[in-house]
Every structure is written in structure tokens, then in C-alpha cells.
Amino acid sequence: MGTVSFEGLVIFCADVEKSAAFYEGLLGLRRQSSDGDITLALPTKGNPEGAWLLLHKRHEGIDVTPHELGTFTVDDVDGLVERLRADGHRITSEPTDQPWGVREANVADPDGYTLTLSQPLPTASS
Secondary structure, three states: OOOOOOOEEEEEEOOHHHHHHHHHHHHOOOEEEEOOOEEEEEEEOOEEEEEEEEEEEOOOOOOOOOOEEEEEEOOOHHHHHHHHHHOOOOEEEEEEEOOOOEEEEEEEOOOOOEEEEEEEOOOOOO
16 A cells, blocks of 8 residues: 545535635634635644645535534633634634643634634643
């Protein structure tokens, strides 16, 4: 078997600009290109330009069921959740300490895709 690597993720959006504003504002993702669709740089651990998130205009007849996109590590889950709530975004689960050593919350993007926001909990030696 050859080498496998993750390149990026495509999501189908009702309003590409609205979704781009959400991801740029929420996660600070940087726009790489825009030609009807919008590509955002999706940083990965150790590689700030590691992958991409392509926001593609959903066309009539395309049936897309929003799903969990993945986990994004942030500096302050509670602060970000409060900011998102104040901006009118739907929080699908409140910040909660998890037994695997992180504090997590979930938020829905403008199209209903769910993102997990994760913050490492301080260790006993910290």
C-alpha cells in the first residue's frame, strides 16, 4: 500500500460567503482562493498550511445531510462559545470537561455541520 495523506475537506453550503465568514471569524482560517467556491487554509498540528476546507455552493438537486466535521483545538472553549452564542450561532453542546483530558463544546455552522471545539485541560503538574 502506498502513502496516504489527508488533503482537505469539501462541504456544501447554501451561502458560501456566509459560511466563509463563519469559519474565518470562528477559527481564524485564512482564505486561499475564491472563484465562486472558497478555499480556506486548514491548519494542522505542526503545519499551519496543512490542508484545506473547500466551501462549495450547494446546487439544486444535491441532497446533503450535515454531519460532524471534526475537532478543532482552540485556546479558550468557554470564551469562544460565549462569543458564538452572542453572535447568534447555535451551540449544540455546552463546554464540558471530558475524561480524556480536554474541555469540549459543539457548535453548528450556518449549514448545520457540527464542529467540536476542544481545549486541553491543565495537567496536575501545570
